[in-house]
Amino acid sequence: MARTKQCARKSGPRRSGDRGHRDREGARDKNPPQGERLNYPEIVKENEMFIKYYKSQGFVPEGEWSQFINSLQETLPVTFRLTGYKNESKELLKIIKNQYLDSLMSSHEEAETREPPKCLEWYPHGLAWQIDLSRKEIRNNERLRQLHNFLIAETETGNISRQEAVSMIPPLLMDIKPHHKVLDMCAAPGSKTGQLIESLHQNDSKDLPEGFVVANDSDNKRCYLMVHQVKRLQTPNCVIVNHDATVMPKMLAGNDDQEFIFYDRILCDVPCSGDGTLRKNPDAWMRWSTIQGCNLHSLQLKILKRGLELLADGGRLIYSTCSFNPVEDEAVVATMLAKCEGTVELIDVEGQLPGLKYSAGRHSWKCMSKDGNIFEKLEDVPDNLKGIHRPTMFPPSEKEASEMHLERCIRILPHLQNTGGFFVAVMEKKSCLPWCKPVESGKTDVSTEDKNLEQSTTANENKDLDEAMPVTANENESTKEIEIDSEPKESTETTKKRNHPTMEVRPNKRPRLAWGYKEDPFLFLDKDDPLWASVKGFYSVDDTFPQEQLMYRCETGAKRTLYFVSSSVRNLVETNKDRVKFINLGLKALVRKASPLVEKCDFRLTLEALSAIHHYFPGRKVQMSKEDIITFLSSDSPFISRFSNSVQDQCRSLDAGSAIFYFIPTESEPEPACEIMLCGWRGMTSLRSFINKPAREHYLRLCGMENSAIAELRANDEDGLIPKLSKRQARKQRRKERKQERREKGDTGTEEVLEEEDEKDEQLEKENEHDGLEQELIDNDVKTDNDVTKVEKELNSEEKVKNIEKEPNSAESVSEKGESEEG
Numbered sequence: 001m002a003r004t005k006q007c008a009r010k011s012g013p014r015r016s017g018d019r020g021h022r023d024r025e026g027a028r029d030k031n032p033p034q035g036e037r038l039n040y041p042e043i044v045k046e047n048e049m050f051i052k053y054y055k056s057q058g059f060v061p062e063g064e065w066s067q068f069i070n071s072l073q074e075t076l077p078v079t080f081r082l083t084g085y086k087n088e089s090k091e092l093l094k095i096i097k098n099q100y101l102d103s104l105m106s107s108h109e110e111a112e113t114r115e116p117p118k119c120l121e122w123y124p125h126g127l128a129w130q131i132d133l134s135r136k137e138i139r140n141n142e143r144l145r146q147l148h149n150f151l152i153a154e155t156e157t158g159n160i161s162r163q164e165a166v167s168m169i170p171p172l173l174m175d176i177k178p179h180h181k182v183l184d185m186c187a188a189p190g191s192k193t194g195q196l197i198e199s200l201h202q203n204d205s206k207d208l209p210e211g212f213v214v215a216n217d218s219d220n221k222r223c224y225l226m227v228h229q230v231k232r233l234q235t236p237n238c239v240i241v242n243h244d245a246t247v248m249p250k251m252l253a254g255n256d257d258q259e260f261i262f263y264d265r266i267l268c269d270v271p272c273s274g275d276g277t278l279r280k281n282p283d284a285w286m287r288w289s290t291i292q293g294c295n296l297h298s299l300q301l302k303i304l305k306r307g308l309e310l311l312a313d314g315g316r317l318i319y320s321t322c323s324f325n326p327v328e329d330e331a332v333v334a335t336m337l338a339k340c341e342g343t344v345e346l347i348d349v350e351g352q353l354p355g356l357k358y359s360a361g362r363h364s365w366k367c368m369s370k371d372g373n374i375f376e377k378l379e380d381v382p383d384n385l386k387g388i389h390r391p392t393m394f395p396p397s398e399k400e401a402s403e404m405h406l407e408r409c410i411r412i413l414p415h416l417q418n419t420g421g422f423f424v425a426v427m428e429k430k431s432c433l434p435w436c437k438p439v440e441s442g443k444t445d446v447s448t449e450d451k452n453l454e455q456s457t458t459a460n461e462n463k464d465l466d467e468a469m470p471v472t473a474n475e476n477e478s479t480k481e482i483e484i485d486s487e488p489k490e491s492t493e494t495t496k497k498r499n500h501p502t503m504e505v506r507p508n509k510r511p512r513l514a515w516g517y518k519e520d521p522f523l524f525l526d527k528d529d530p531l532w533a534s535v536k537g538f539y540s541v542d543d544t545f546p547q548e549q550l551m552y553r554c555e556t557g558a559k560r561t562l563y564f565v566s567s568s569v570r571n572l573v574e575t576n577k578d579r580v581k582f583i584n585l586g587l588k589a590l591v592r593k594a595s596p597l598v599e600k601c602d603f604r605l606t607l608e609a610l611s612a613i614h615h616y617f618p619g620r621k622v623q624m625s626k627e628d629i630i631t632f633l634s635s636d637s638p639f640i641s642r643f644s645n646s647v648q649d650q651c652r653s654l655d656a657g658s659a660i661f662y663f664i665p666t667e668s669e670p671e672p673a674c675e676i677m678l679c680g681w682r683g684m685t686s687l688r689s690f691i692n693k694p695a696r697e698h699y700l701r702l703c704g705m706e707n708s709a710i711a712e713l714r715a716n717d718e719d720g721l722i723p724k725l726s727k728r729q730a731r732k733q734r735r736k737e738r739k740q741e742r743r744e745k746g747d748t749g750t751e752e753v754l755e756e757e758d759e760k761d762e763q764l765e766k767e768n769e770h771d772g773l774e775q776e777l778i779d780n781d782v783k784t785d786n787d788v789t790k791v792e793k794e795l796n797s798e799e800k801v802k803n804i805e806k807e808p809n810s811a812e813s814v815s816e817k818g819e820s821e822e823g
């Protein structure tokens with residue numbers, strides 16, 4: 001199996017004890033040992049072998065070669081796209097343009113941008129932008145720093161994705177419809193998964209899409225990175241699963257015929273050597289070698305093969321890498337097309353993204369040994385290197401390449417539109433694959449299907465793929481690990497577990513679930529669970545609410561949090577929980593938190609699932625004007641008397657407790673032109689929002705609050721209206737301050753060193769974002785507790801405030817935060 005499991009961009013400085021190693025050609029690589037980390041100025045953005053190899057391939061015309069190399073040596077511009085659901089993203093775009101982009105466009109020279117910010121013309125609805133500045137430049141320019149901070153804050157709320165331009169391409173070419181079943185085979189950290197989810201929700205309607213997204217990654221930790229990414233998009237239609245994509249298990253559809261699910265759309269964004277990301281990862285110049293691609297080729301083939309097996313007839317699969325190397329690109333595609341014998345075709349995507357510039361896929365290419373010997377065909381490879389340069393890495397004949405239409409693949413070259421490098425092939429499955437003949441009359445019996453797949457996976461049929469496997473001592477283990485075909489082969493241990501109840505209790509340890517992963521079970525609420533009667537009564541929940549789509553997760557069966565999933569996801573989980581390692585799914589909808597003020601129901605609504613479920617909860621809703629929303633969000637527990645008469649009237653007929661507070665644009669108040677749904681608490685005399693800091697600022701921005709006012713609000717936030725920094729955030733803040741001090745003292749290496757450290761911190765931060773979010777939720781819960789105490793206080797001071805309420809004007813004269821008066 002390949003040594004590198006993901007893109008080279010992920011590999012950082014080497015760890016202690018890792019002192020470089022011999023590759024299969026016996027040469028020692030150039031990675032510096034620990035303690036000799038190279039700083040950016042020492043990195044030479046050149047590589048003789050890189051130049052030799054890619055010059056020989058011919059996909060960069062001779063006259064463009066220096067532009068190609070020059071652009072690879074420059075830093076990548078900042079790109080971002082507005083995510084999510086249409087109306088809100090349009091509103092946010094208006095704000096970004098008014099407050100930042102327009103002025104940058106008119107005075108870009110003064111702002112020191114190399115080019116004015118520009119809209120990526122091939123990205124739909126003008127929602128993706130590129131600013132030709134490095135992150136460092138943004139941080140060092142006060143005016144641009146504000147934009148940078150804005151982008152960070154809105155990324156946290158899920159309304160912006162700071163994503164490389166080329167990485168936005170594959171999801172756009174998938175042509176996803178709301179009813180599609182979508183599989184993302186190598187999904188972490190999930191930037192493309194986010195786009196897949198958005199496409200599924202493209203209708204922006206209150207009805208949830210029928211389809212779903214299954215986001216898979218073999219790396220358990222990276223799966224948790226994805227949890228945060230996906231949560232920001234607030235979808236009940238996505239599940240995160242943790243499998244080796246080469247043996248990705250089939251899921252049952254849950255119908256009487258025991259059919260398997262075949263996906264309408266599949267993304268194979270495979271692990272790759274990643275030389276298309278050299279602009280972002282300059283240290284990869286030093287490490288570059290053709291061997292990286294050779295090492296990954298067989299893994300890439302197997303992932304693509306499994307993807308095609310799981311694809312429905314008529315379905316579309318995208319194969320993509322961020323590598324220029326034909327061994328990882330065209331060679332993988334051509335090998336699979338040949339194996340599929342015409343049942344799979346490359347789709348011509350010309351014109352699907354108008355304005356996108358690319359170079360067409362190659363019909364022929366060359367392989368190269370580590371020391372620069374070029375091999376045009378397999379016969380050129382000396383015997384001692386035949387374990388590395390495998391038959392499937394070489395091009396087919398010109399006739400076969402033309403019949404396959406390899407020119408329909410697209411290779412993005414960095415100098416064409418100032419981007420990173422990328423490769424995409426769009427395939428359509430026309431009919432059943434030759435080695436997976438359909439079982440009689442469309443019915444599929446699980447055991448028969450499993451057998452069928454096993455039988456068809458004969459040594460002969462996979463000979464070409466087997467040959468792709470480099471045979472070295474190191475890799476024997478991993479070769480054993482990846483069976484090429486069929487359902488995952490269970491270990492004896494796993495089979496033992498499967499034949500026993502789903503839980504295995506280990507002495508003195510927390511019970512572990514079967515399949516060796518530690519997730520709590522995913523349990524759905526019973527139809528007649530008494531808990532639901534209390535929720536339904538308190539919130540006057542509509543009878544049409546699909547209560548069976550509420551899920552809880554606890555080994556003991558305690559129901560503290562109810563998560564909401566779509567009906568398709570419920571079915572998927574219920575039917576496949578013994579076959580599939582589900583890591584995460586569902587939106588936090590209701591959280592148990594008793595209050596002395598609310599006897600009837602212990603559950604409170606949370607923001608996460610609000611957009612999916614609010615229309616089923618008509619009983620506890622308060623419509624607000626824009627001004628009301630600003631009041632609601634910009635002070636801590638404002639008295640009800642501070643809101644409009646309409647809000648006061650609505651509150652009169654609403655008992656204390658959790659409630660939904662919302663804005664909808666009307667003729668008299670058309671701005672902002674999108675709905676705002678918030679949740680909070682109706683106290684005896686005041687209202688309180690339950691929302692985290694970035695989301696609060698986002699909605700205030702949508703309601704027209706200026707940045708300076710938001711900054712002031714933040715500065716005056718003595719009483720914790722905006723949650724205090726979590727420990728992790730505080731640590732990050734300290735790190736930043738330390739760096740700033742060092743910068744000022746000038747006792748450090750160079751700006752580039754600091755820049756590199758910043759990037760690393762950012763990466764670390766991203767990896768910990770999931771924990772950060774949990775922290776924020778805890779903060780919210782703490783706030784909720786405080787709220788109960790506060791409400792008790794309110795009860796005591798109720799009489800006093802009633803008097804104030806009788807005279808609305810005098811309420812204004814009470815300080816903004818009623819509690820301080822109470823204290």
Ligand SMILES: C[S@@+](CC[C@H](N)C(=O)[O-])C[C@H]1O[C@@H](n2cnc3c(N)ncnc32)[C@H](O)[C@@H]1O
Nearest residue numbers: 006186187188189190191192218219244245269
């Ligand atoms: C290029 S990255 C994917 C980037 C991702 N699609 C995105 O847009 O954020 C490749 C991913 O493949 C995962 N991976 C590597 N080997 C795998 C395997 N055998 N099965 C599934 N995922 C694998 C890595 O953990 C890594 O997260």
